[in-house]
Amino acid sequence: MKQFLANRNLKYLFILSLILIICIIIVFLVFKSPNYKKQIIFFEEYLKNNYALDKTTIKEFVKVFEILYKEFPYVTEYVYPIELLAIGIVETNFENIKGDNGESLGYFQIQAPTYWYLKHNYPEFYQRINFFESWYWDIIKERPDVQLMTSILYLYDIKLRYGEEDAYSIYNGGSEAYQDKILLRLSILENELKKFNRR
Template identity: 55%
Template sequence: MTVRVIKARKSYKKFVFTIIVAILVLLVFLSLLIILQPGREKYNEYLTQVSFFESYLKEYYQFEEEVIRDFTDAFMMLYEEYTYITELVLPIELLAIGIVETNFKNVKGDKGESLGYFQIQAPTYWYMKNKYPEIYEKLNFTHAWYWDNVKVRPDVQLITATLYLYDLKIRYGETEAYSLYNGISKAYQDKVNYTKSWLKVKFEEYKEAQKELSK
């Protein structure tokens, strides 16, 4: 066998080996894309829901821009720094709860015991504040749950409602969380689920409209 033939065979083997390695690398890369894609889609869904939340409030309520910005900033803080929370509690759920609780009115309820858009009571706030102190420190809110303190902080109201719903889901499961949010009420749970169901329809319409605008 000539030296030229031997060299040719070696070159061929090296070429085949390189092709196999390249294919394996490509397969690993595609596998990672498949694994990570659901996560990316989930987070994109969250951001789209934040945008929908903002759009819905602007369309159906008379809110000042500052209030809506406080809400969206609160969502974004959770999204950027506390993804374990945003994996379980979505903006559309807070939208549904705000509609059912007060129709997004910043009011006192239950003889002054429940405060704000999401009707949070003082014991709930203190429990959340003690459990997630770093979040309230970031919000620069360490005050008592009095109306004068609460009414001017939509972001704190939304964060507290989110943490409360998150905590209920962790402790009691997805099914019971809505009922327990309002003191073990099946009727309340049904209202939230119904509201969330038609909001989801509007959300899908919103997504389609955004796709058309982006063309």
């Protein structure tokens, strides 16, 4: 009889734990959802107000975040629009250029080997934005959506493999100075996001 009661209590404890975990996940998603959407809007407004990017480029960036939010939500748990805003500012101040002696390309300064790695490991993302071309500057400079998607996937992949603590440093080849720049920019952007959300 004692064994029966113990098993029954264990079963109830398991069910209660499962319900609690489901509730925590739901609460997380409910609060995360508006925050992510607000960050998309903030990303868009920040670019419109601070950079001379054309409307089409900004629209392409926003489309990428919306695709991720709707179709690949597991990525949005690791990488946020505000992070990409900081990376774009620190890397190129949102200029679509070649850097590192022509080795790094675009707004977020991704190198060709990184792109090939990501395209091989995450093909469904590139298929979703209809990008089947090679990673050449003449092609990639016209595709801000591909540049942003690649940067997001790169940061996502780094965080999965190495953890979040050194992700920004690894993004730039292990530079702690770069990580400090990103963290400083993120701090500034987070304050601006708070003001933006109060409007």
